Every structure is written in C-alpha cells, then in structure tokens.
Amino acid sequence: MTMKRMKTLLAVACLACGGTAVFPAEEQPLYRNPSESVEVRVADLLSRMTLQEKILQLNQYILGENSNVNNIGEINSSFIPGLGSYIYFNSDARLRNEIQRKELEVSRLGIPLLFGFDVIHGFRTIFPIPLAQSCSWNADLVRQSCAVAAREARMSGVDWTFSPMIDVARDGRWGRVAEGYGEDPYTNGVFAVAAVQGYQGDSLTGSGSVAACLKHYVGYGMSQGGRDYEATDISAQALWDTYLIPYEMGIRAGAATLMSAFNDIGGTPATANHYLLTEVLRNKWGFSGVVVTDWNAVEQLMSQGVAADRKEAACKAFMAGADLDMKDFCFKDHLEALVTEGKVPLARIDSAVARILALKFRLGLFEQPYTVEVPDAKRVLLPAYKEVCRQLAEESMVLLKNEAGTLPLRKKNVAVIGPMADDRENLLGSWSAQGRVEDVEGSIYENLRAELGPEARVTYARGCAFDGTDRSGFREARKVARKADVVVVCLGEKKSWSGENASRSTLALPAIQEELLAEVAKEGKPVVLVLSNGRPLELCRVEPLCDAIVEMWQPGIVGGKALAGILSGRVNPSGKLAITFPWFTGQIPLYYNSRQSARPLQGKYQDQPTVPLYEFGHGLSYTSFEYGDLQLSADTIRRGEKLKVEVRVTNTGKVDGKETVHWFVRDPVCSIARPVKELKCFEKRTIRQGESQTFCFEIDPERDLSFVDSDGNRFLEPGTYYVMVKDKRVCIELLE
Ligand code: NOJ
Numbered sequence: 001m002t003m004k005r006m007k008t009l010l011a012v013a014c015l016a017c018g019g020t021a022v023f024p025a026e027e028q029p030l031y032r033n034p035s036e037s038v039e040v041r042v043a044d045l046l047s048r049m050t051l052q053e054k055i056l057q058l059n060q061y062i063l064g065e066n067s068n069v070n071n072i073g074e075i076n077s078s079f080i081p082g083l084g085s086y087i088y089f090n091s092d093a094r095l096r097n098e099i100q101r102k103e104l105e106v107s108r109l110g111i112p113l114l115f116g117f118d119v120i121h122g123f124r125t126i127f128p129i130p131l132a133q134s135c136s137w138n139a140d141l142v143r144q145s146c147a148v149a150a151r152e153a154r155m156s157g158v159d160w161t162f163s164p165m166i167d168v169a170r171d172g173r174w175g176r177v178a179e180g181y182g183e184d185p186y187t188n189g190v191f192a193v194a195a196v197q198g199y200q201g202d203s204l205t206g207s208g209s210v211a212a213c214l215k216h217y218v219g220y221g222m223s224q225g226g227r228d229y230e231a232t233d234i235s236a237q238a239l240w241d242t243y244l245i246p247y248e249m250g251i252r253a254g255a256a257t258l259m260s261a262f263n264d265i266g267g268t269p270a271t272a273n274h275y276l277l278t279e280v281l282r283n284k285w286g287f288s289g290v291v292v293t294d295w296n297a298v299e300q301l302m303s304q305g306v307a308a309d310r311k312e313a314a315c316k317a318f319m320a321g322a323d324l325d326m327k328d329f330c331f332k333d334h335l336e337a338l339v340t341e342g343k344v345p346l347a348r349i350d351s352a353v354a355r356i357l358a359l360k361f362r363l364g365l366f367e368q369p370y371t372v373e374v375p376d377a378k379r380v381l382l383p384a385y386k387e388v389c390r391q392l393a394e395e396s397m398v399l400l401k402n403e404a405g406t407l408p409l410r411k412k413n414v415a416v417i418g419p420m421a422d423d424r425e426n427l428l429g430s431w432s433a434q435g436r437v438e439d440v441e442g443s444i445y446e447n448l449r450a451e452l453g454p455e456a457r458v459t460y461a462r463g464c465a466f467d468g469t470d471r472s473g474f475r476e477a478r479k480v481a482r483k484a485d486v487v488v489v490c491l492g493e494k495k496s497w498s499g500e501n502a503s504r505s506t507l508a509l510p511a512i513q514e515e516l517l518a519e520v521a522k523e524g525k526p527v528v529l530v531l532s533n534g535r536p537l538e539l540c541r542v543e544p545l546c547d548a549i550v551e552m553w554q555p556g557i558v559g560g561k562a563l564a565g566i567l568s569g570r571v572n573p574s575g576k577l578a579i580t581f582p583w584f585t586g587q588i589p590l591y592y593n594s595r596q597s598a599r600p601l602q603g604k605y606q607d608q609p610t611v612p613l614y615e616f617g618h619g620l621s622y623t624s625f626e627y628g629d630l631q632l633s634a635d636t637i638r639r640g641e642k643l644k645v646e647v648r649v650t651n652t653g654k655v656d657g658k659e660t661v662h663w664f665v666r667d668p669v670c671s672i673a674r675p676v677k678e679l680k681c682f683e684k685r686t687i688r689q690g691e692s693q694t695f696c697f698e699i700d701p702e703r704d705l706s707f708v709d710s711d712g713n714r715f716l717e718p719g720t721y722y723v724m725v726k727d728k729r730v731c732i733e734l735l736e
Contacts, residue, residue, distance in 0.1 A: 146198025173226025408569025430499025498534025623653025
C-alpha cells in the first residue's frame, strides 16, 4: 500500500469517528482544520477540487421513500458518489449514516453530504399548521416550536429544513395558504425571524439546530385563481412593498438558505430570475447563503416556455443565481459542457460551490458527519416538546363567535357530532413530516369526554363523511342532538385538502357538512361549531345557525386536548385571525391592508357584502378588554427621533386572559397611495382579571413610517400619519 493510500484510509477512518486529526499536523490541509475560519477552509477546499467534483456538489437528490405525493420520485436507498445533498425521507438516522459512510469512503476529499427535509410544523411532534401558529401572535412560542422541530430533525439525520414558508397569501383557495403566516407582510416577517432563530439557534453546529430555508422566493402566494404552480402577475410596487418584505426580514435574521419559487412573475420564472436571485438577493441585500431551486423547477423552465431543453434550463437557472438543483440533475448533466462552451464562467461555479461548502462547514459536518443514533424515546415526542405543542395549539385557536356566553360549556350533557368529531388523522394537517396518526393524543370527542369527566354525559354521532352525498347518518345525529343540552358540531377539511397541489375553487365546506349542521340545528339546542381546516372558510350559510364558533385549525398532536380546554373554560382562548374570512368566496381578494378606493362609498358588489365576515385580527375571549385612548409622548417627530404611543388595556371581565395589541399605521397622503392600514407592531400579554397594563409602540420613522418604491428604494415623507389600535386613532406629524 502506498503512503498516500494509507493516509487516505486513515483520513476516512478518522472521519468515520467524527475525528479531525486526519493528517500529521504539518500536512493537514487547511480545510480540515476546524480552528480556521469558514472562509479559509472553503477557499482551501475549493482549490483542491476538480470541475466535476464541484458540479456534483450543486445537485440534490432523494434518499428513502418519498412521502410527498406531489413530488413523486422513485424510492432511493443508494447513492451517487460526490453529490452535494439529499432530501432525507426517513425517520431515523440509520440510512443517513449508512449513505454518509459510503460517501466518505469514496470521496477523494472527504466532503460530507448534506441532508434536507420538509420540517414544516414539526418533525415527529407535530405542531399546529403555520397559518394557525400566526394566529397565536406569540413569536416566542413559534420560535420554541421550531427549536423542538430542529432538535428532533437533527437527531434523526436531517441537517436542513425547507422552512419557513413566508409567501404572503391572500387567496384561501390556494392550498398552501396553510403553510404560511397569513395575509400580512410584516406578520410573515416576524414569524420568519422567529422560525429562523428557532431552527438555527445560536450556531448551526450540534444536535440542536438545523439550517432554515426561506421559501418560496417570491410571489408564489399570488398564483392566479389560487391554482397551484400557476403564473403570477405582480407589479414591481407590490413585489417590493408586500412580497419581498418577509424575505428581507428573514435574511437579516440570518437564514442560511432560500428556495426559489415555481411561479413566473410577469413571464420570468422565479427559478431563472436574475433580477430577484442576484440583483436583489445578492447585490442589494448581501445574502451569502445557499439558493436551492424548488423540486424539478429547473427542468420545469421548459414547461414554462423559457427553455428549449434541459441544458438551456440549467444555464438560465444557474446564471440567474440558483446554486443547488433540487432533484432534476440539470446542473449535473449540463454545467460542464456549459463551462466548456464559455456560457457559464468558472467563477460562477466557484461561488455556488463555495456557498454549499460554507453551509456544510457551518453545520459542523466535516467534524461530525454522522448522526448519533438515539432511540425514539430519547429523541422524539418528549414531554417538554408536547408541552410547547399544547401551548401553541391553545394560543392559536380562535373564538370567532360566542353569543350569549354559549362557551365555555356550562351544560354537562353534550353531543359531539360531525366528521371531524372522532378523527385523529386530519388534526395533523398537511406537510406533517414524520408525524403519525398514532402520535395524535385523541380526537375531539375523546378529549372532551376526558375533559368533562365521569359526571358529564358526552355522546357522539358522525352524521356524515367529509364529503359525498350519504345522508344516512343524519337521523342518528339528530337523535343524539335531541337528547343533549348543547351540541358541538365538528366540521372541516381533510388534511389533504390543503398544502401543495391542493387548490379548491371555493372556501365553502362540502354541501353535505353544511346540511348536517342545518339538520342538527333543527333540534333547537345551542350549537357550537368547531372547525378544523387549513384555509379561511366561507361560513355565510352556517354562521347564522351557530351560537358559538371555534376555529381550531389543524392543531397537531395535542390539539384535541387544547380544544377541550377551550370548550370547558379551563383555557381562555386568545388567538386572533392572521387572515381575513370573507363572507363569500367571490369576495377574494379581500385583505385588511388594501389601498383606498377612488370612491370608497361606491363600487360595492350589488349581490354580496363587501366587508369580511371576520376581519384580520378578529378573535374573542372569555373575558373583555377595554382600551383607553392612545397617548403620545409628543405630537411631532423628526427623522432620527423616536416617539412613543401608549395604550392602557384593562381586563374588565371575570377571568384572566391574554390580549394581543395590534399597532397599525396609515399615511393618508403620500406620493404613492398607501394601504388603509399597515401592521407595524404587535404584542401579546397576559392580563389578570381586573388588571390594567400599558402597551407601548415606539415609532422609528425610518422603519415604521417610510415606504418603498417599485425599485426597492425607501422614502420618508414629511406630513401627517395615523397610528391606530382597534377603533382608536391618533395623528402624528413628521416634520421636515
Ligand atoms: C416542492 C415544494 O414546493 C417545496 O416547498 C418543498 O420544499 C419541496 N417540494 C421539497 O419537498
């Protein structure tokens, strides 16, 4: 055996133990030395790589059994030597370690693989869907849930999550509305920051963190008619003042990666959009992380009509600024020829490879390429994880209606009816990673029975399925309702009705569910409607039949218990909507922060309301909060100064409660028309019964009063601004 071969084997052996002393000190390459900076290590490693080795790093493939029905791919348990990354469809670390070991045995330079996965609202401990999470208005809880997800995922072999999704979404027909944080740019931005902090922690190294990925850059939430993957038409102004905002916030928070979107914007697909991927992202914002394409999106440039073949697609996407090609191997198959032909400069290859290597160094993969294999009991579903899950579920549920104090339930003879009533699976929601039905801690019915205890009478009838025309269960449902004092009707959506490729033409529940409610209501008992769904719903026909309505969303594994707590009054609901509920689907688009109409009193629909059923920020409590007038620290302000606005909020009811104060700003006269109101700050606090607390919004004019133009330039114009909380408003004057 030659000396060189011997050293290579030694190096592999050391890597396999996670060791670092690969070469005698004087011969140890710089990139192997963890005390060198990431920049030095990357430069050194890059200088040793061949073009072929570099190009392989720019590709991602799948490993394991693909559980996402929309991304159909073969089951893969083998590996392609030298590849940069895999999507890891598996629930423990074994397969990852096996493939990593094989890679490190053959890799000339010992470059570890990077494993990514869609950990969207939990890995095994499944939290409420992101849309629900945003209704909690509790960024700290969201951060904690992402930290839990990160730990479970990393300990199971995943280094990188394709989350958070921060596509501002205003069309509930789009199934992916469930995956983001609602209709408001600032709200998406705040939760993007929380998610990045939770996933990435203080450092990407170690078992407690994963790299985050902001997606889908950008405008995907605007897919026409809510139909997934469709083209979008977004004005440059809307791009800058709505869709890009959360991305900029997530990048400033240090997100390690970003995913380009499927959609085209005005004819240029996001995957091949040089303006967005390079001019804005790199040159303007200075983002130095990895840009991954979406699944097969490079190849899809052909379907989108901007590339004649895979080679042209590879060239366009890569030269626009994409670094890592997800799944379709266009980069692997064509970049070498494109370099030879002079269409792709070597410097561009190096910059993309450098970013991927930097991520691997930052994740500590060169020092610790393997995941320590830990049994399930020590890795997932720990009691502390479920505790975060319970809190988030409780805080994200929204009490939409509560006539005459129907809730909390006072009667102990309760009928629980409907297709969601005894269902566990659909509580998980879409994109539930490695979540399992058996992890769900009981259905609504089971939890309510446990909550109300043996002295209560809790009966159940399914009534009907989620859809279809079978009314044979109606009779039984009515019978059960007749014998009860109060009826809890549990309706909603199957988890597969939202998420990717799950658009619906209407926000209404299937007619059979509405009919069931109408039938049961005929018994004349108080009706509490519980909704579990992944989008805002059209409730115009069912709302008048209900005394109370609770939106529980798809709340994850302990959602049944959280709901039971709200129904019984053990938990005081505190969620508020982060997305508008229209009366009718035909009102879409309908969102709180639209611009003022030229004729505000005219132009309404003649046949339908134009106001929402439940507006952004709506959510009731079992207590009442009274707001004082807004108090200003000064009426005028100049650039560079700060001004405080305060509001005193008193809990005037009979129980403790949590209240979120939303601070809105409006610029009524500006050189371009601004929205009627824009959320600039929010805060949630517990206020004890009888207690008053002062909430404060410190206005920084550059941050809170400025606007962005269609080129992304910020302006701050002197003049009057309104600051608003609920129905309270004050004026401030920004001086020259
Ligand atoms: C396609 C989806 O659009 C994206 O969100 C996801 O991360 C990838 N597939 C990988 O599963």
